[in-house]
Amino acid sequence: MSNSPQKPDRFEQARLEKAEKIRELGFDPYGQRFDNHQAIAAVRPLCPEEAGAEGETVRIAARIMGRRKAGKLRFFDAKDATGRIQLLMSRGDMTEQQWELVSALDLGDLVGIDGKLKRTQSGEVSIFVEELTVLCKSLVQPPEKFHGAKDIEMLLRQRYIDLIYNDGVLDRMLQRSKIIDSVRQTLRGQNYVEAETPVLHSVAGGAAARPFTTHHNALDIELYLRIALELHLKRLMVGGVERVYEIGRVFRNEGIDATHNPEFTMIEIYQAYGNYETMMDLTEAIVTDAVKAISDTMVLPWGEEGEGSIDFTSPWPRRKYAELFQEAAGCAMSDTEAVKQIAQSKGIETEGKHPDVIVNDLFEELVEDSLEGPVFVIDYPASICPLTKRKQDDPNIAERFELYVKGMELANAYTELNDPKLQEELFLTQLEGQDEEDSMAKMDTDFIRALKVGMPPSGGLGIGIDRLVMLLTNSRSIRDVIYFPLLRPEGMPAAGEE
RNA sequence: GCCCUUGUAGCUCAAUCGGCAGAGCAACUGACUCUUAAUCAGUAGGUUGAAGGUUCAAGUCCUUCUGGGAGCACCA
Numbered sequence: 001m002s003n004s005p006q007k008p009d010r011f012e013q014a015r016l017e018k019a020e021k022i023r024e025l026g027f028d029p030y031g032q033r034f035d036n037h038q039a040i041a042a043v044r045p046l047c048p049e050e051a052g053a054e055g056e057t058v059r060i061a062a063r064i065m066g067r068r069k070a071g072k073l074r075f076f077d078a079k080d081a082t083g084r085i086q087l088l089m090s091r092g093d094m095t096e097q098q099w100e101l102v103s104a105l106d107l108g109d110l111v112g113i114d115g116k117l118k119r120t121q122s123g124e125v126s127i128f129v130e131e132l133t134v135l136c137k138s139l140v141q142p143p144e145k146f147h148g149a150k151d152i153e154m155l156l157r158q159r160y161i162d163l164i165y166n167d168g169v170l171d172r173m174l175q176r177s178k179i180i181d182s183v184r185q186t187l188r189g190q191n192y193v194e195a196e197t198p199v200l201h202s203v204a205g206g207a208a209a210r211p212f213t214t215h216h217n218a219l220d221i222e223l224y225l226r227i228a229l230e231l232h233l234k235r236l237m238v239g240g241v242e243r244v245y246e247i248g249r250v251f252r253n254e255g256i257d258a259t260h261n262p263e264f265t266m267i268e269i270y271q272a273y274g275n276y277e278t279m280m281d282l283t284e285a286i287v288t289d290a291v292k293a294i295s296d297t298m299v300l301p302w303g304e305e306g307e308g309s310i311d312f313t314s315p316w317p318r319r320k321y322a323e324l325f326q327e328a329a330g331c332a333m334s335d336t337e338a339v340k341q342i343a344q345s346k347g348i349e350t351e352g353k354h355p356d357v358i359v360n361d362l363f364e365e366l367v368e369d370s371l372e373g374p375v376f377v378i379d380y381p382a383s384i385c386p387l388t389k390r391k392q393d394d395p396n397i398a399e400r401f402e403l404y405v406k407g408m409e410l411a412n413a414y415t416e417l418n419d420p421k422l423q424e425e426l427f428l429t430q431l432e433g434q435d436e437e438d439s440m441a442k443m444d445t446d447f448i449r450a451l452k453v454g455m456p457p458s459g460g461l462g463i464g465i466d467r468l469v470m471l472l473t474n475s476r477s478i479r480d481v482i483y484f485p486l487l488r489p490e491g492m493p494a495a496g497e498e
Numbered sequence: 499g500c501c502c503u504u505g506u507a508g509c510u511c512a513a514u515c516g517g518c519a520g521a522g523c524a525a526c527u528g529a530c531u532c533u534u535a536a537u538c539a540g541u542a543g544g545u546u547g548a549a550g551g552u553u554c555a556a557g558u559c560c561u562u563c564u565g566g567g568a569g570c571a572c573c574a
Contacts, residue, residue: 011508071530121532144509144523146535153566254573
C-alpha cells in the first residue's frame with residue numbers, strides 16, 4: 001500500500017475549509033480540554049416538564065448526529081456514550097461570532113455545549129445553547145441518517161462508525177465489560193488471584209489446536225502463540241498458588257466463522273484440593289452472577305423477538321455422557337461394532353480411528369447441537385482426555401464436564417491429572433487416527449518436571465468469554481462481541497500485478 | 499481449503515431481454531424562529547471492486563484476480 005496521503009474527496013475538502021473558517025473566527029477546530037461536562041443521561045431528567053419553563057444550566061460534550069433548520073433556528077441531535085439530546089441554537093440568543101461558528105458545524109463534529117435545559121413547544125427535551133465550543137471537526141461524511149450504515153465489511157473495518165451510528169453496538173460491548181467485571185468479582189469473592197502467564201510458548205500445549213508460529217530474533221528460536229492457559233497455571237498450582245485464574249487471549253490457527261475468531265478470550269480457573277464437581281458449582285456461580293450483572297431476570301432472550309429464551313436459573317442438570325450417547329445413538333458406547341456402523345451410516349470416517357474417537361465424533365454429530373441447556377455433560381471417555389484424572393472406580397471414564405447452552409460448548413472442566421508418570425505416558429501415547437498436530441498430547445518436559453514436584457489434586461475450569469458474552473447478549477455471531485474481529489487486510493496488490 | 503452469493507455517488511438502494519448510469523438521504527446556494535426521517539426552490543456529485551475478452555453497443559454475458567457474506571470442512 002502507498003504511504004502517500006489520500007487526496008481529499010469533495011466532502012473532506014469542504015470540511016477542511018470550514019475548519020479554516022473556525023480558525024479565522026479565533027477558535028481551535030480540534031478543541032482543548034473541556035472540564036466538568038455532564039452525561040446526557042444524567043442531564044435529561046433535570047429538564048422541566050412544562051414547555052418553555054427554564055431549567056438548569058448544564059454543560060455537555062457530544063457528537064452531532066442530526067441537524068434541522070427552521071429559519072434562524074438550528075436544531076441539532078447530539079449524542080454521547082450515555083444518550084441523546086436535542087440542542088437548539090437561536091440567532092437571537094447568540095453573538096455574531098458564535099452564530100458564524102454554528103454555520104461551520106457539520107454532522108459528526110464533536111462539540112461542547114453550555115446552555116439551559118428547556119422543553120420546546122412540542123415538548124422535546126432540549127438544551128437552549130448559550131455557548132458553543134468546537135471540540136473536534138470531523139472530516140468524514142457520516143452514513144445516511146435514516147438507514148444508517150449496513151455494509152458489514154465497512155462496519156467491521158471501521159468499527160468506530162458502527163459504534164457511533166448503529167444503536168446497540170456500544171451497549172453490547174459495554175455489557176461485555178460488565179460481564180468480565182462480574183466474573184472477576186465472583187472469583188475475588190472466593191479468594192482467587194489473577195495471574196498473567198506467557199503468551200509466547202516454546203511448546204503449544206494444553207489443548208488440541210493448530211498454533212500460530214513466530215520467531216524470536218535474539219534467541220533465534222521458533223515460538224508459538226499460546227492455544228491455552230492450562231500448563232502455566234498448573235505450574236502455579238505446583239508453586240502454591242492455590243486458587244488462581246487468568247483471563248487472556250489465546251490464538252488458534254483455524255477457520256473463521258460465526259463462532260470462531262483466530263484470537264479469542266478464555267478464562268481458565270484452578271482450585272487446589274477441589275475436583276470437577278467443585279468446578280461445576282463455581283461455573284454456576286460465575287455464569288448466574290454474570291447474568292445478574294446485566295439483567296433483572298434469569299431468563300434471557302435468544303433469537304428474534306419472542307423466538308426463544310435461555311433460562312439460567314440454577315442448579316442446572318448434570319447428565320452423564322454415556323447416557324446421552326445411548327439415548328441418541330440407541331446403543332452403548334462400549335459396543336464398538338454397533339458404534340462403528342452407526343457412525344458410518346452418518347458419513348463419519350472410521351478407518352484407523354480409536355473407538356473412543358469414533359464415539360466422540362458420533363456424540364458431536366448426534367447430541368451436541370440438541371443440547372439446549374444450560375446442561376452439564378459429565379464423565380467423558382478417558383482416552384480423549386489426556387490431561388484429566390480418571391474416576392477412581394473406572395479408569396475408562398475421565399472426571400470431566402462440558403457445559404452446553406444452545407448447542408454451544410460454553411465451559412470445559414476437569415479433575416486435573418496430577419500423576420507425573422501417568423501424564424508423561426499420556427503425552428507419549430498418540431491416539432490412533434489423530435495427526436500429531438491435531439493431538440493434545442504434546443510432550444512438555446518442563447511441565448512434567450513441575451508435576452514431579454507435586455501438584456495438589458485440583459479442579460480446573462475453562463470458559464470461553466466470547467461465547468459467554470454471545471449467550472448473554474443474544475448475539476449470533478462472535479463478531480458482534482469482539483471490537484475488531486480478524487479480516488483480510490485491505491489494499492493488497494493482486495497476485496501477478498504490482 | 500471446497501461451494502454458492504455479492505461489490506453501482508459519502509451512505510441506503512434502483513437500472514426490464516445487452517441499448518442515454520438514476521433516486522432518496524447527505525453536500526452546496528437560497529427561503530423559513532419550535533423542528534425532530536422538518537419543509538420548499540435550485541446546483542453539483544460516477545474509472546459501476548480490478549484486469550482482460552465477446553459485441554455495433556457491457557453495470558448487465560464470459561475468463562482471471564480481489565474484498566465481503568452464507569454454507570461445508572477444521573475448531574472452542
